[in-house]
Amino acid sequence: MDLPNPTRRRLLASGGSGLAIGLAGCLGGRDDTAAQDEDDPEGETTGAGNERGGDHEHGSHNHDHDTDHEIGQPVSEITVEMITNDEGKHFIPHVVHVEPGGTVEWVLKRGAHDTTAYHPDVYNGQQRIPDEAEPWASDHLSDEGATFERTFDIEGIYDYVRAPHERDGMVGTVVVGWPDPEGQPGLETPADDRPDAAVEGLERYNEQVRAVLEAGPDGQSSTEAGHDHDHGHSDGSDHEH
Structure with missing residues (x-):
């Protein structure tokens, strides 16, 4: 049974709206890691595994962007800037x-x-979205x-990628x-064939996300909750703090 595609796109800069989804041309897999880009016309960065790409410390800067949206407080809608x-080059906030x-x-x-979602149907690489979810791949946006x-x-x-x-x-x-x-593919260890800078970012975001999910909506892990509940009551008394 065909599932409805939840993706819709709007190109505000050109005044267009309701454009058709462009996944059909991507279903054979996509490997753009060595491609040059309109915003990289001189080709100063090359494919995965090169020294420049491998040495780029995307997560080493003191970005404030990660705190723009607080994980643990889900919202109904949010905007992510591509810049x-x-x-360097970023999605801001990195995690929503x-x-x-x-x-x-x-x-x-x-x-x-x-x-572009980390999924073999739209990008050559490791699947990092839920098994039952449909992947996405936007058009190349330049305006x-x-x-x-x-x-x-x-x-x-x-997890997704530019x-x-x-x-x-x-x-x-x-x-x-x-x-x-x-059991979340997006929290698995990144594949060894991914560029170092991508692995560094994914691992850092994984750590943040796992900590929030393990704490739960109340912000307290089950272990911590149990510790607080039992604290000071090892003698079986009904002491009230």
């Missing part, structure tokens, strides 16, 4: 948390970017203000609802 700046049925809108602020929008109905962890800039660590994560961390 090229002096520090939405409710089931929530919408994420990616908007191009500077450069030329796309947003400032252009957007791509997707609604996330299935609870889980969704295809040609994976080598620069341009990856992001969408958390939907409060999934059990166990």
Whole structure:
């Protein structure tokens, strides 16, 4: 049974709306890691595994972007900026948390970017979205203000990438609802064939997401809750704090 595609896109800069989904041409798999880009015309960054790409410390800067949206407080809709700046190429915020049925809108602020799910159907590489979820791959967005929008109905962890800039660590994560961390492809160890900068980012985001999910909506892990509940009562008394 064909599932409805939850993705819809709008190119505000060109005045278009309701454009058709462009996944059909991507279903054979996509490997853009060595491609040159409109915002990288000189080809200064090359394919995965090169020294420049491998040495790029995307997560080493003191970015404030990770705190722009607090994981653990899911929202119904949120905007993620796609930007090229002096520090590199980024999705901002890097990690967002939405409710089931929530919408994420990616908007191009500077450069030329796309947003593509980590899934073999749309990008050659490791699957890092829920098994039952449908992957997405936006068009290449080059006009400032252009957007791509997707609604996330299935609870889980969704990792995604800017295809040609994976080598620069341009990856992001969408958390939907409060999934059990166990069994989530998006929380697995990144594949060895991914560029170092992407692996570094994914591992860092994984750590943040896992900590929040294990703490739960009340912000307290089951272990901590049990410790607080039993604290000071080892003698069986009914002492009230």
